[in-house]
Amino acid sequence: MQKEEENKPKTIQLDEVTVTGNQEISPDVYLISWKRMHDFQPGQVVKITDDPAFPPRIYSICSGNKEDEIRVLFNVKEGGQLTPRLAGLIPGMKIHVSKPYGSFKDAKQPACWIAGGTGIAPFYSMFRSGHADNKTLIHGVRYLNHFYFEDELEEAMGERYIRCCSQEQSCNVFPGRITKYLEEKNDLSPDINYYLCGKALMVVEVRDLLISKGVSFENILAEIYF
Amino acid sequence: MKDSLFGKTLTELTALAIDNGLPRFAGKQMAEWLYQKDITSIEEMTNLSKKARESLSSNYEFGLIGSTKVQESVDGTKKYLFPTAKGKFIETAMIPDEDRKTVCVSSQVGCKMGCLFCMTGKQGFQGQLTAGEIVNQIRNIPEWHEVTNIVYMGMGEPFDNLDEVLKSLEILTSEWGFAMSPRRITVSTIGIVPGMVTFLNQSEAHLAVSMHTPFDDERQRLMPVQVAYPLSEVIHEIKSWDFGRQRRVSFEYIVFKGLNDTPRHVRELAQILNGIKCRINLIRFHPIPGTPLEGTDENTLQKFKDQLNDKGILTTIRASRGLDIYAACGLLSTKELLA
Numbered sequence: 196m197q198k199e200e201e202n203k204p205k206t207i208q209l210d211e212v213t214v215t216g217n218q219e220i221s222p223d224v225y226l227i228s229w230k231r232m233h234d235f236q237p238g239q240v241v242k243i244t245d246d247p248a249f250p251p252r253i254y255s256i257c258s259g260n261k262e263d264e265i266r267v268l269f270n271v272k273e274g275g276q277l278t279p280r281l282a283g284l285i286p287g288m289k290i291h292v293s294k295p296y297g298s299f300k301d302a303k304q305p306a307c308w309i310a311g312g313t314g315i316a317p318f319y320s321m322f323r324s325g326h327a328d329n330k331t332l333i334h335g336v337r338y339l340n341h342f343y344f345e346d347e348l349e350e351a352m353g354e355r356y357i358r359c360c361s362q363e364q365s366c367n368v369f370p371g372r373i374t375k376y377l378e379e380k381n382d383l384s385p386d387i388n389y390y391l392c393g394k395a396l397m398v399v400e401v402r403d404l405l406i407s408k409g410v411s412f413e414n415i416l417a418e419i420y421f
Numbered sequence: 422m423k424d425s426l427f428g429k430t431l432t433e434l435t436a437l438a439i440d441n442g443l444p445r446f447a448g449k450q451m452a453e454w455l456y457q458k459d460i461t462s463i464e465e466m467t468n469l470s471k472k473a474r475e476s477l478s479s480n481y482e483f484g485l486i487g488s489t490k491v492q493e494s495v496d497g498t499k500k501y502l503f504p505t506a507k508g509k510f511i512e513t514a515m516i517p518d519e520d521r522k523t524v525c526v527s528s529q530v531g532c533k534m535g536c537l538f539c540m541t542g543k544q545g546f547q548g549q550l551t552a553g554e555i556v557n558q559i560r561n562i563p564e565w566h567e568v569t570n571i572v573y574m575g576m577g578e579p580f581d582n583l584d585e586v587l588k589s590l591e592i593l594t595s596e597w598g599f600a601m602s603p604r605r606i607t608v609s610t611i612g613i614v615p616g617m618v619t620f621l622n623q624s625e626a627h628l629a630v631s632m633h634t635p636f637d638d639e640r641q642r643l644m645p646v647q648v649a650y651p652l653s654e655v656i657h658e659i660k661s662w663d664f665g666r667q668r669r670v671s672f673e674y675i676v677f678k679g680l681n682d683t684p685r686h687v688r689e690l691a692q693i694l695n696g697i698k699c700r701i702n703l704i705r706f707h708p709i710p711g712t713p714l715e716g717t718d719e720n721t722l723q724k725f726k727d728q729l730n731d732k733g734i735l736t737t738i739r740a741s742r743g744l745d746i747y748a749a750c751g752l753l754s755t756k757e758l759l760a
Contacts, residue, residue, distance in 0.1 A: 298638075395535045395546050399535045
């Protein structure tokens with residue numbers, strides 16, 4: 196039982212905010228936004244729900260920390276409890292969000308960012324916050340139209356922006372999964388930090404691969420979407 | 422494909438009985454057949470009318486799923502391989518001891534949590550188990566009448582499949598179900614706080630939390646979940662609950678050489694657990710392929726245990742069981758069976 200002095204059920208502190216945009220940037224992938232109310236560090240997450248009666252879900256922030264709006268990237272999960280409803284929101288409607296939190300935070304040191312699919316979100320936030328100068332970004336997707344923000348990233352990061360696509364081919368895009376790209380790469384620096392974000396299997400496989408190539412697990416920071 | 426009766430709660434069975442033109446009390450009769458008796462078919466539910474059984478059989482199956490492989494360790498531990506309805510496989514361990522038999526059940530196929538030290542995480546996540554598939558792991562082993570304890574420490578994170586786990590606990594602990602005491606059941610979590618709170622509110626079973634280090638930066642490298650649910654948040658929540666009389670909270674702690682077995686860790690553990698009536702279970706690390714981690718030596722392990730006990734934290738070392746058949750803690754995996 197809960198201790199008497201704290202007998203009230205704990206509720207997660209959520210603020211009601213107004214949706215300012217909700218754009219489908221790729222089939223079933225949306226970028227939802229609202230006015231920024233709190234400072235945050237790029238890489239942090241927020242909890243979101245459209246109805247406080249339902250438990251919130253956690254999403255990485257996908258916008259710069261000096262921008263007026265907070266944006267979140269999500270894909271619609273078939274049969275999901277929240278994302279189909281989130282996809283239906285239009286500007287002016289309300290959602291409930293937590294303060295930003297989380298420890299998946301970038302440092303000033305050189306690093307390699309490795310993202311699978313919508314796992315690009317925290318890295319795009321770091322990029323938009325001006326942290327990309329000494330970073331390499333590797334983004335792995337299944338289809339070419341899943342390279343969200345690619346024009347902007349390509350222009351700013353040039354050859355430090357590496358795209359891997361497993362199901363389709365295009366010039367300047369590595370044909371295959373991130374793991375294949377990393378397997379073929381023989382100049383991975385063991386001295387920098389590696390940030391991983393995406394689904395469990397991608398993160399675990401990439402982490403194992405990096406470790407097998409001499410990167411210490413202490414230099415690998417992972418965020419898994421679950 | 423017919424729906425399964427096995428895995429349904431009394432409420433669901435009662436509703437199902439009414440929907441099928443059976444008397445309301447047929448729900449309880451079905452529950453007793455499903456969870457308390459040694460039958461495997463609807464036809465054997467002999468206190469239901471023949472017509473009722475025929476009606477049920479046309480729409481439902483009993484729903485037990487047999488294991489397809491059993492391995493036995495030199496220490497008597499058995500590992501069962503069960504297929505799931507969706508064509509995947511899960512593993513279940515049965516650990517015999519002098520006076521008890523503990524079943525370690527899986528709650529998911531694979532796992533999303535990606536802990537650095539765990540074999541299950543290496544196969545990624547393939548799907549959720551239903552309550553029926555969870556309870557089936559107990560009901561469908563030869564020792565099911567002798568099972569004294571159940572631990573949700575197999576494949577998967579229970580609170581990432583909360584609804585089905587809670588349903589399985591209801592079936593296991595209700596009078597109409599297995600009628601087990603919730604004090605014989607422990608659910609282990611990596612620390613998914615919302616699920617943990619709901620579990621603490623809705624179940625009386627014991628709680629175990631995978632901690633493995635008291636320091637955030639170290640835990641983040643071992644357990645990616647730390648990013649979303651920091652240990653401090655988990656501990657803060659646990660401190661608001663009254664453990665210690667009937668209900669127990671324990672912390673699981675795999676001891677890695679040079680990483681989390683130092684006096685600094687003892688001091689921090691004593692500090693963050695101050696005020697919680699709890700136990701720490703120290704676990705020997707069972708190496709998995711390609712791991713950069715190493716288990717601590719026996720001498721350091723004993724010393725670490727003694728130091729924690731000296732600080733007033735009840736600390737024990739869990740015996741490693743079923744190592745030779747990969748049934749020990751952190752070794753369950755069905756990766757080689759993935760299509």
